[in-house]
Amino acid sequence: MMTARASATLAFVAGEASGDLLAGHLLRALHDRAPGLSSVGIGGPRMQAAGFDAWWPSERLAVNGYADVLARLPELLLMRRRLRGRLLAEPPAVFVGVDAPDFNLQLERRLRQAGIPVAHLVSPSIWAWRRERIELIRQAVDHMLCIFPFEPALYADTGVKATYIGHPLAEVIPLEPDREAACRALALPADGRCLAVLPGSRRAEVKHLIAPFLAAAALLVQRGLMSRVVVPIAHAGLRPMVLQAAAAHPDLPLHLIDGQSHTVLAACHLALVASGTATLECALFKRPMVIGYRMSALSYRMMSGRGYLPDVGLPNILAGKRLVPELLQHDCTPLALADAASDLLEHPAQLQHLQDRFTDMHLSLRRDTAALASQAILDMIPA
Known part of the structure; x- marks a missing residue:
């Protein structure tokens, strides 16, 4: 087995x-266990x-909603067909699909x-939507x-082996993030309140969310609740859209950061965040948040017609109740976003309750995730 793993x-x-x-x-954990x-x-x-x-590159799979999928379907199908042919011609020891269901x-x-x-x-x-995928x-x-x-209990009668490995972000993100150190790393002043704006990593997400998020940020600054606004830009291709939206708010104390979303979350006092993994990251950093999401009208109609939405706030799902606004x-308008954020900021007891719940959540998700996952995959390599 070790020989097979090594090569x-x-x-x-x-x-x-x-x-x-x-x-x-x-991958880092796999290479630690099997360097070859x-x-x-x-x-x-x-x-890489x-x-x-x-x-x-993984960003080629970044799509948002049915309308975006339909527009890029030929490209995605061709990519999958070429990948499938290459993997069938040179079979890997194990294939690992990471999300992107x-x-x-298929x-x-x-x-x-x-x-x-x-x-x-x-x-x-499948616990939130599209149970037919089982x-x-x-x-x-x-x-x-x-x-x-x-989640493992959902697979109990399916014949699919399922193992809870914890969430890797719960290991990476410290239980007590250092706001001052994060501000220094970003060259931000340590005084005043910092608002993080995270409109997503997909072009369609940023297209739909950056304008209302920045408009809400401007309202919060006008109300005296925030003194600076920081946007971590997931990749260079998104910067033009962010700059275009920012042009509508020339007086906004705006800082654009390339990547470093975790440092931005550590530095902030509240986040406006697109629904998805970033909501969990925000919770693990113990930061209050307002979750927003928009998609094309066509995608929304198609999904609403089936009785589900693809993205809901992970902190709310894990808590089994509405902890943070969605x-x-x-409903994702600048005024509604700003009002929801103001309500959080103006109630210290509510902020402390969120921090306590997020700490409990963090502890429940903390396992030696990379070790558990890497060992499970290594055990699947044929002898």
Whole structure:
């Protein structure tokens, strides 16, 4: 087994910045345990820093809503077809799909049919929406690596092995973030309140959210509740959209930062954040937040017609109750965002309650995630 592991090639597909972050931690743990491993597929800069050979960059999978998927469907299908052909011609020891279920599950089914063991990191949100995916998961996945404690029970009667590994971000993010150190790292003044604006890492997300988020930020500054606004830009391709929206607020004390979203969250006093993984990151940094989300009218109509929305606040899901405000689609207006943020900032007892709940959440998600996940994947490599 150790000989096979030492020379094995693993294939990964990680979509978007969050998948790249998760897979980057996993790859480092895999190389610690089996230094001779190689890894190929679709991934981002954090994975490449861990020695990953990216055939395509992970940002190519960044889509938002049905309308965006439909517009890019030919490109995505061609990419998946080419990737599938390459992996079938040179089979990896294990294929690891990291999130991106719309892209990965169909690919995983074909690879598993060809005898390639398949692990999937981050269970699709069948507990919140699209429970019909469970049959596809049964056909596509050998081992589901779950990052939330309630998820393995959902697979109890499916035949899919499911293991709770904790959330890797709960290990990376400190229990007590250092705001002063973060401000120094960003060259921000230590006095006054800092607002973080996180409109997402996908172009469609930023397109729909940056304008209302910055307009809400301007209202909070006018009300004297914030003294500076910081936007971590996920990648260079998003900067023109942010600059265009910022031009409408020339007096806004705005700081644009390339990446470093974790440092920005550590420095801030409150965040306006797109629904998704960033909401959990914000909770792990113990920062109050207002969650906003918009998508194209077509995508919203299609999803609303099926009775679900694709993204809801992870802190609220984990708590089983509404801890932080969620403002979706037509409700996601600058005034509503600013009013919700003002309400949080003006009630210290509520802020302390959030911090306490977020600390409990952090502790519940903290495991030796990378070690558990890497060992599970290594155990799948054929002897």
